[in-house]
Amino acid sequence: MIQSQRINWFLVVSLLIFPLIAYFHLTVGQQAISISDFKNAIFAYDSTNTAQLLAREFRFPRLIMACVAGAGLSLAGMLMQTLFNNPLAGPYVLGINSGASLMVAISLLTGIQFFGTNFGLISTALIGAFAAGILMMSVVGFLKSQVSLLLVGLMFGSFTSAIVSFLEISSKAEQLKSFTLWSMGSLQNVLLEQIPLILLFFVFGIILSALIVKPLNLLVLGENAASLLGLKIQQTRIVILIITALFTGLITAFCGPIAFVGLAVPNITRILLKTQNHFHLIAGNLLIGSSFLLLCDILIQLIENEIQLPINVLTSLIGAPFVIFVLIRKMK
């Protein structure tokens, strides 16, 4: 029971640190905004006050988007790692992002809108994410080694990016511009009025994940042993597919592709918490994932004057070496 003490400590400490990081994230932008302006922006909003306008229309949405993106991608990564019993799995390396990106590219670059304007991009990305998820789950049955799943994911990523390049060449300048901006990835693209919908999806995904804690704990034993303990494997796969596609599609639609967060954070969480109890792992991934992306975004804003770094570039800079680290640890 020493184990659970360690976890309790970890959760208490990170719950204390998290608000500090969030506060730092709010105040780090170029224009200084006082605490009272933040307070007024929520409770006594005056749209003629520039500081309050900035806080309400830009800082808060960006904070929430960073938390949702970090936490959601981490949770999606954890689910895929547990399902595939593979520490190298994640929404990005398995091509779930690529599926969403491909659909967004087709929509933005050809000008074909699959759905009405407001939910158009989200629905488009969600369909791409679902399709990629179903493809991956049907392929996984044929693969024996953990690395080959990763290779298939990367090949799928290359394949979709080839199609995207082809679309880019044959598209009009204006469409190309809007797609390029989207594909750079940004946490600032979200509007205040979209936040409630995003939070609704986000909370729904977390509740679904909490409901499959028992199947997740059993899956650690492998699919065979888990099903002999009464696990309904097909049902569990579908729920995991729904959650990961939901999170990945949603986040990709708003922020563009964000690489490696979904791979690195679940590994870091397991190493820090030293547990396979998914109730604790879900909490850990939510906290560490959102803190991690907040810290990345703080760094981006700090160096904003010297260099405009897209979020995807920074997470790749940190994440790609981490994958190599995990590979070396696994394969030695």
Place this chain on the structure above:
Amino acid sequence: MIHFKQTEIGYKSPLINVADLTLEAGKVYALVGRNGSGKSTFLRSITGQNPLISGDININSVSFKKANAIEKSKTIAFVESKFDGIAFLSVADYLALGRAPYTNALGRLSQGDWDFVRQVANEIGIEAFMQKDTLSLSDGERQLCAIARAIVQETPVLLLDEPSAFLDYANKQILVDKLLQIANEKQKCIVFSTHDLDLCIENKLEFLALKNNTLTKVNGLNKLELIGLLEGNL
């Protein structure tokens, strides 16, 4: 306990025909046969991972064709030939997963469940490892943990696929001792596949011999007779 009637086991074409066979509670059966004779297929067919071609298997008079996943998980526990350990999974948590068929949708163990887990750990002699990581144990210790997890599942039938394959001589004997003790004390029906003929003969176990698509219950043969039977010279 386990009753086979006109059961055909295999993949597309039948590999094993079991016309009429009853396995009893309180006994340990050693499933023997040469490589490729279908030992694993036989075990996997009892667990339901491998569907039967025809016929049925009744366990405690319940048809296993009709049983659902939870009913099956309360009837049969299965131990693989090797448990490699899982990073960050303690022995206590590993054993606790064996209670899954009995816990609610959230998987939380009751006080009674935990008491049972501890009792089993004491019986198997692994209580000292309970807080250890499953990766940090030796092969022999891990095999005992895997068996303990299967006993925690509290099923009348316990199947083991070559549990002695990766064990040294002393651990092989400990394994058989534990299996005999469990079968006797808990009145379980235990079947394990093995190539360790000497070990089984020394411990006077009953054999299930697989040869030429048939499964025979044999008793009291010496090693030469047994090998002759498996080679097909007898």
